[in-house]
Amino acid sequence: MRSLLATSLLILSSALVGCQAYPAPGGPANLRSMGFAQPDGSISGSLVPQQRATVSTLLGIARVQAPGFATFTGGSTTKGPVSIVTQMDSEDPADIAKLGRMYAIRGTLGLNKLVLPDSVSTEADLRKAAAETGADVLLVYTLDTQFFVPNRVEYGEQVKLALVADPAAHVQTTANGVLVDVRSGRIMGQAQGTGKAFLNAGSADGGSVIDRSRKNAERAAFKAMTDEVMQRWTLIIERGAAAPGAATP
Template sequence: MNRRILVSLLALGLAILQGCATYTTPAAGVNMATLGDDDIVELMSLEPAAQFPARLAVVRVQSAGYRSLTADSYGTGSFSVVTTRDVESEDDFKRIAALDDIAAVAPITRLILPQELNTIRDLRLGAARLKADLLLIYTLDTRFNVESTSLGPLSAVTLGFLPNKEAFVSATTSALLVDVRTGFIYGAAESSARESQRTSMWNSEAAIDNARQLAERNSFKQFVGEFETLWKATLAEHVAASEPEPIAPAAPEPTPEPAVKPPLPPTLDPQPGTYTF
């Protein structure tokens, strides 16, 4: 009898320990406005200098100290860089590389970045080392919600004791297209996606993180379509404007009409004879 009680108590203890396990939501994305300079006069004086076809460098930024179950970040300062492509697919980057007037696409790695990351200029230095003309900076901001309650970044979600309510994960991909040489911003693009589930499915770290990855993956895939639109608008404004207008061929000179010769006087009959007037 005592043995049965002991076994029951052990089983109850294991259930409690499993139920008290938690999943910590990842840190937030980066507010792109905080990456630039605050001097409005300086910002307004920036001019585009990229050459087309352009070499494009790509980098993902997140808040300082970002980590998830599938990726860690690099760098200290105002933000960090994620070099692991955990939600971005190879097909996504092939779509970008296939766009008109893109010569090549290259990821920025931690080997060419400074340890301290505070502004866009720190990222432009890395892109310059790759001889890139343009820099695509993007971030993923992911939110976890149960019904109308937002759990927020770095929230601990207790597993096993959530009621059976509607839960969803929303992810937003935001990006800037920047001129590496001057810092001129050509434009911005953004796309969001949402993955809905029942909280009863959130019974493990892997289950919740799978929902995060699915939302982020769909968000980035939709973002590629938004970037295609931004890229076409960039080419229409900056490439067409920089190309010289074709020189119209000179009109051919009119062919001079032949001069009209005066009529010849009547020829006198060479035969001898008498002429009467």
């Protein structure tokens, strides 16, 4: 009887795990549809300091995602066509600190609820918020995270734990970012990075295991992107285009 009970519990436990699902994070924001390709040039007035900032540039940072974005542990700050994520649970503070130590950069700051509007839809909304903080240049980035299972892609609102128990199952993230002149909207540079982490979530706490893997992949992608941002910034400095409002070379 005891053996039969143990077997029944094992079967029930396996069935429950097979039915469990992990809520996959929302998708990336479309930077082009936000207008970064054709920026609104109306923010060059009183909102933004007019001094050139080749020696002392304040770098604003904003993460944008698809509308209604949410993860296993949190969600977005704003409503509307674009979600702004202010909770940096995937980004390594050390990578952000590196950006603040770039040549001619005097520091970094993240856009928060105090300056962000309730609804964000365009690049102008972000630049206005960045202008209120005194930022000269804005790094806008988005993370595209997908879950891969052998012979199929599991990317949607739910990731079934039974599927990702395969040791080959993994999560992959691509980080895409643009450096923007807050005053003129000029695109100063672009950067991209990718990251990957294996899942292995066949236990009852599979949701937590998957989420750790998700964060690891996103952290790696963000690091790779920031490394490329630093390279792009060096080129920007070398060609003398670091001053916000300067003409495009």
